[in-house]
Amino acid sequence: MNTPEKKKVKKLHPRNKHLSSYNFEKLIAIYPVLKKYVIPNKEGEPTINFSDREAVKALNKALLRTYYDIDYWELPSDNLCPPIPGRADYIHYAADILGEAHDGVIPRGRDVHVLDVGVGANCIYPIIGNYEYDWTFVGSELDYQSHKNASEIVRKNNSLRNRVDIRMQFNPINIFKNIIKEGEKFDITICNPPFFRSNQEVMEQTMRKLKNLGNQSDQKPIQNFGGNNSELWCRGGERTFITAMIRESVDYKKQVKWFSTLVSRKDNLKPLELLLGRSGAKEVRIVNMEQGNKITRILAWRF
Numbered sequence: 001m002n003t004p005e006k007k008k009v010k011k012l013h014p015r016n017k018h019l020s021s022y023n024f025e026k027l028i029a030i031y032p033v034l035k036k037y038v039i040p041n042k043e044g045e046p047t048i049n050f051s052d053r054e055a056v057k058a059l060n061k062a063l064l065r066t067y068y069d070i071d072y073w074e075l076p077s078d079n080l081c082p083p084i085p086g087r088a089d090y091i092h093y094a095a096d097i098l099g100e101a102h103d104g105v106i107p108r109g110r111d112v113h114v115l116d117v118g119v120g121a122n123c124i125y126p127i128i129g130n131y132e133y134d135w136t137f138v139g140s141e142l143d144y145q146s147h148k149n150a151s152e153i154v155r156k157n158n159s160l161r162n163r164v165d166i167r168m169q170f171n172p173i174n175i176f177k178n179i180i181k182e183g184e185k186f187d188i189t190i191c192n193p194p195f196f197r198s199n200q201e202v203m204e205q206t207m208r209k210l211k212n213l214g215n216q217s218d219q220k221p222i223q224n225f226g227g228n229n230s231e232l233w234c235r236g237g238e239r240t241f242i243t244a245m246i247r248e249s250v251d252y253k254k255q256v257k258w259f260s261t262l263v264s265r266k267d268n269l270k271p272l273e274l275l276l277g278r279s280g281a282k283e284v285r286i287v288n289m290e291q292g293n294k295i296t297r298i299l300a301w302r303f
Contacts, residue, residue, distance in 0.1 A: 011290035013092040015132075017067045018085035022047075022059070031062035057081050068131040072156035076149055079121035084128075086291045087192075090262065091129045093287050093298055094188055097258055107187070110136045110163065115256070117175060117191035117245070118142070119166060121149035125190055126164040127157075137164045138186075140179040142172055175245050176252050184255060188300075191261040193241040239268045242299070246275050253303035260300035269297065276301050 012019050024046040028035045034048075037055035041047045048055040057075065063084050064070035075081055094114070099106040112135045116125045119139025126137035141147040147168050154160045167179055180186070242261050249259045263269055269286065276284050280303060287298040 011292075012085055013089045013289075015092045015095075016085060016088050018063075018088060021045075022063075027059070027062040027066055030066045031058070034058045034062045053081060056083075060084055064127065068127055069159050070127055070153075070157055073122075073127075073153060074149070075121055076145060079146060079149065082120075082122050082124045083291075084124065086289070086294075086296075087124045088128050088132075089289050089291065090190060090192075090298065091125060091132060093289065094129075094190055094258075094260060094300075095133055097260070097285065097287075097300055098187055101257075106133065108133045108135075110134060112136065113138070113184075113186045115140065115176075115180065115186045115189040117179075117189055117261075118193070119146075119150050120192075121146040123150040123153045123160075123164070123166070125192075126160065127153075130160060130163050138179070139164060139166045140169045140175075141166060142169045144168070173244075175248050176256075177248065180252055180255055186256045188258040188260060189249075189256055191245065193238045193245075193261055238264060239271065242268070242272055243275060246272065246279055246301070249301070250279050250303070256302075258300055258302045260298055263297045263299045266295075266297070269299065272299060 024034070024038055028038070037048045037052065037058050038046045039049060048059055050056060060081060061073055064073050095106045098112070112133065114126075114129055114135050114137050116137055116139040119126065119141050121143075123139060126139055129135045129137060139150060141150060147166055151166045154164045154166060169175075169179055171178060176189075242263065245259070245261060249256070263272065273284055273286075281301040283302050285298075285300040287300065289296050289298065
């Protein structure tokens with residue numbers, strides 16, 4: 001199978017390991033299980049069925065083993081199976097933000113502390129950030145099973161042990177409280193907030209996605225990337241969640257250099273920027289990220 005890394009994926013960060021098309025020959029050599037999911041596309045080139053969650057999971061395992069030195073990575077059936085190139089982009093742009101305070105030199109090493117709000121069962125941001133920049137992570141998690149699974153990923157990978165601390169958030173109305181300890185300092189916080197306002201919105205989006213992928217069925221839809229309730233939706237959606245994050249960030253402005261979060265809905269940016277202004281943010285940054293035809297944004301602020 002000849003799959004040279006030749007085609008470029010549009011607009012990914014220049015340091016992203018996944019700028020080129022997936023080299024399935026290389027990935028299968030390192031993770032042979034992937035082979036049974038590889039199929040030809042319309043041009044006869046190898047790909048996978050991205051509406052098949054098990055195929056996506058196998059691809060992720062191959063990518064993590066090949067590029068991030070992760071030997072163990074398992075997920076419960078109802079947890080989010082993330083697209084890794086897009087997750088890597090967020091880490092690289094966060095690194096750029098931190099680098100601006102050091103004349104463009106990105107700070108590396110275990111003295112750089114990052115808080116991942118809602119780390120999820122997949123633990124993907126700490127995996128990438130630790131490998132790429134040797135950063136130390138705290139990951140907060142509201143869901144017990146996700147906390148347990150992320151902790152298991154950390155425990156079973158030597159590269160993550162003693163470098164990633166998974167903490168349980170017991171109060172759903174808190175974001176930083178009871179996670180950031182007294183006297184603890186963070187260089188940046190990151191977050192992929194719940195996007196939807198209800199489970200119904202989740203299912204409607206899933207149906208549209210499956211239709212676009214050519215998988216039409218009258219049966220109950222199964223999401224190819226998965227996701228449990230706490231990962232995908234919260235009352236009020238991402239604007240409500242980020243609003244709460246901004247308000248709470250004021251209480252931790254002396255312990256965190258930069259706060260940040262993804263913002264999927266463009267029309268949420270203006271009201272969030274206005275809230276940051278009223279909250280006393282000294283600097284607000286919006287970074288656009290593009291993967292193919294999808295555009296999302298990083299909203300970052302500091303006091």
